[in-house]
Amino acid sequence: MKRNYSTDELLACVMSRYIDDGENVASGANALVPQAAGLLAHFHHGPNMRFYMGQTWTNVFNVPSVQIGSLTDYKAYRGNAEYSRRHEEGFDRAFLGRKRGAFSTFFIGAIQIDRYGNLNMFGVGDDYHHLKFRAPGIVGLAHCLNFMHNIYIYATNHTKRLFVEKLDYVSAVGYGDGPDFRKKWHLAGPGPKMCVSPMAIMDFDEKTKRMRLKSVHAGFTVDQVIENTGFELLIPENVPFTEPPTDEELHILRTRVDPAGLLRG
């Protein structure tokens, strides 16, 4: 089947559909796809959203086009900022779930993800002082996962190396070891909602909090997803295909969000 969109474009469209009008959306470093998803939602159905751009809060609904890119782009800041936010403010109130001025939606990644949506960003290897692979660090994700209401996990690939039976280190907790974990540790937020990979969309079973297959993207099969996941995924009886990007979504993406075509490689 020939697709008229790239995988990154598909993922941006998929993620954008989970973002409601009125949300305050942020994305992290080296995360062009989540950045594009937030802006696509804004232009497509979110005139009252706020977007975190160049370290500031802004609404660019009436701006003809922007360009996804570096998190520290001062040109984006200068042209569009409505609120110039010092970074540390994010730790006074802005990540605190439903409080004013909060990030409400964030997409996060990791080098290892387990069935309960726990994340490892420290590294791989038994000896922490001599890791086989040293990862960049957890950024602020331990904090985000404690509080924020709309957390989505964005997996840049779908392999057994990423989706593992057991994390080498738990840098940030999703549902810990099951349904009672967050309550036991007094973690205020609800935990991750969804996980999006280049193969599939997964959510978390309400009762067990285990990761569950929700849909597979065009060109992939349920069996392929199972084979490339290092833990046992819950598989419902009917697994639909992921809704492909609409013409309108692709048009907005290519003309208003990413005119330079970074998502097309």
Add this chain to the structure above:
Amino acid sequence: MEAQKELKRKSLIIDEKEAVSCIEDGMIVAVGGFLLSSHPMALVRQMIKRGIKNLTLMPAISSSLEADLLIGTGCVKRIITSYCGAESYAPVCPLFRAFAQQGKLEVYEVDESHYYSALKAAALELPFFPDRAGVGGDFAKVNPNYKLFDDPLKGEPLLAIPPIAPDVALLYAAHSDPFGNIQPLGTGFGDRMIWLASKKVFVQVEKIIKNEEVKQFPERTAYFEVDGIVRAPYGGHPFAGPGYYTEDAEHIREYLAAAELLAKDGDRTSYDAYLDKYIYGVDTNVDYLEKVGLGHLLSLHEDIGIEGE
């Protein structure tokens, strides 16, 4: 009556060498900025030239190749970090990764929330700051300085984050007057928190502005009361200086190619050549900029690409 001796407000402007002269082996040194923007590289390069060793480096909260360079030049024993990567250029900084894997670099693992908690604890002179980030996970295992405890009021599990007070902070901003009223362009990232907690603070700026200009827009002053200001135009190169220049993609790739060779094969040839060319073989920021080249520098200016409306 004797004539009163003339009193004068003191200028804090010093040169780049003087600014790093108080740094000693083994200190805790903070370096501000964020990812590929706003690092005080003229000061960082001078510190490297001095051959400082065994630092505990507290780089920007999202740190990048400025930290990698300090690691690669042997200045750093321990890094306090929540992230060390270079956005789309490199998901993990190469020498941070290699040195940590080889056990040559201690990592003091923090979440961004802990980073600010540690600075807040230091600024408030508290023994620790309570933090919920990382509760239920492995933070206390990988960072033995942390302690999990039950809060005495409600019994909720929390992490105690000990204070970190940098001995010296090196920061970057667009502007300052001669008296240290620091006015960054943009948000200033997390630099104000570093300033709050640090014992000494030196700020590298693009431009010295008049005190009268500060007074026209006092709301732009992010912080004040610093120990020295260094005027170093284009001195944030190869990283972005908000309001002045963008990051230098070409130079960043030149650094990364050399660093990756060292990280992968232990081959120092390219890396040493880079250091000789841009750091050990030059004296001042101006000499460095001459090495980079005037035409190349000017091609980075933020106004490039602005077309007629």
